[in-house]
Amino acid sequence: MQVNEYVLKNPDTLETPVMLVFQEQLEHNIASIIEVTGGPDRVVPHFKTHKSKEVLKQCLASGIQSYKCATLREAEVLAEGGARQILIAYPMLHPQKLNRLMELMSTYSDIDFRIIFSHKAHVDAVAPLLNKHNKEIVAYIDLDTGMHRTGAQPGTEAIELYLAASRTPRISVVGTHLFDGHTSYQPDVAIRTDSVKQSLDHIHNLWEEVAKQGCPASDNVIGGSWSFHLYKDEPTIRMSPGTFIYWDHMNAMIPELPFKVAGVVLGQVIDRNVDKDTLTVDIGSKAITDDLEMKNRFKVAGNANISLVSQSEEHGVISRSDSDLHLGDFIFALPGHACTTTTKYPEALVIDQAGNVTHSYKHDARDR
Secondary structure, three states: OEEOOEEOOOHHHOOOOEEEEEHHHHHHHHHHHHHHHOOHHHEOOEHHHOOOHHHHHHHHHOOOOEEEEOOHHHHHHHHHHOOOEEEEOOOOOOHHHHHHHHHHHHHOOOOEEEEEEOOHHHHHHHHHHHHHHOOOEEEEEEEOOOOOOOOEOOOHHHHHHHHHHHOOOOEEEEEEEEOOHHHOOOOOHHHHHHHHHHHHHHHHHHHHHHHHOOOOOOOEEEOOOOOHHHHOOOOOEEEOOOHHHOOOOOHHHOOOOOOOOOEEEEEEEEEEEOOOOEEEEOOOOOOOOOOOOHHHOEEEOOOOOOOEEEEOOOOEEEEOOOOOOOOOOEEEEEEOOHHHHHOOOOEEEEEOOOOOEEEEEEOOOOOO
16 A cells, blocks of 8 residues: 555454554654754753654654643653653642652652743742752743744743742742743744744843843753744753654644644545445544644545545545545545544554654553
8 A cells, every 4th residue: 555655564354443653654753853943952842742662763863952832741751761861741739640740850859840931830830849858949930922822921920930939948030931822823934933932022122121130041941842943043042842743733733834744644434425425434533633623633645636525433525526535445635634533543553764664662551
């Protein structure tokens, strides 16, 4: 079976749906992220996309030592896998989570764990535990410049939080963290660049104000998959994309980035409705992206005119659109969101350039 650059031998030996990772594309993406950012020390990849120790090993071998994550399980797997610096980019208030963080810091005392604050409550929650366990930690102030998910508001609120956290014993605030997810799915680079400039105005203002108080921002972790490269000219910013590792068909709309879709789902045509001129495949909402508009949840490789019409848990109904697909045929489905596809599988089968299944990448950090 070959569709464009994707080659797979004997697809009928694999029970579908199944997630595949094409190794050549994966290696291309790792090399490309280092080239795009300017070096392995300029990038802090998000671990959430692949969640795999085996993929982590390849990133470490490329020279990337610092990583970002959203869950404590991701942080644990990163530590187990040998990451040297781990930023948990998620506000923590729950005492169980904070206790797990303390345990991690004790177990892996040679690893540089870092956290974010977007409210004084986050500072107040962790400070007593740092005292109790005789620990110190590096932190960033999380800014909201348009995503409206987490983050202190730019201006007085963020500046006051930065200074308050900086003056808290056992906490060293080194800079800012920002995920500008509101730039996502905007293919026009000029519009994204303008949004980044607006974020930089807020960031620069904060840097200037806290520096006046003796609290310089020397290290900043900024950006997402649609914006990270637009911060490259800022020397104190380390860029933090995640999706680049597997990519997906939505991110492939970014015209200026060189990444390739490495993570795909193999499915099969299982039924046809002649009256509606549709086909049903075995890729339902439990098998692929389910957090996007229906038409964007996946695309069929090699069939640009086919679109997803409807989806239930185990079924996906696609328009036939004069395609040559028939009952029993296999398809490569390109996810619309790589991260939410990975979580649906305990592992992904690894495919070499010749189309052979060589081994699998276990998704070690699926749990929280």
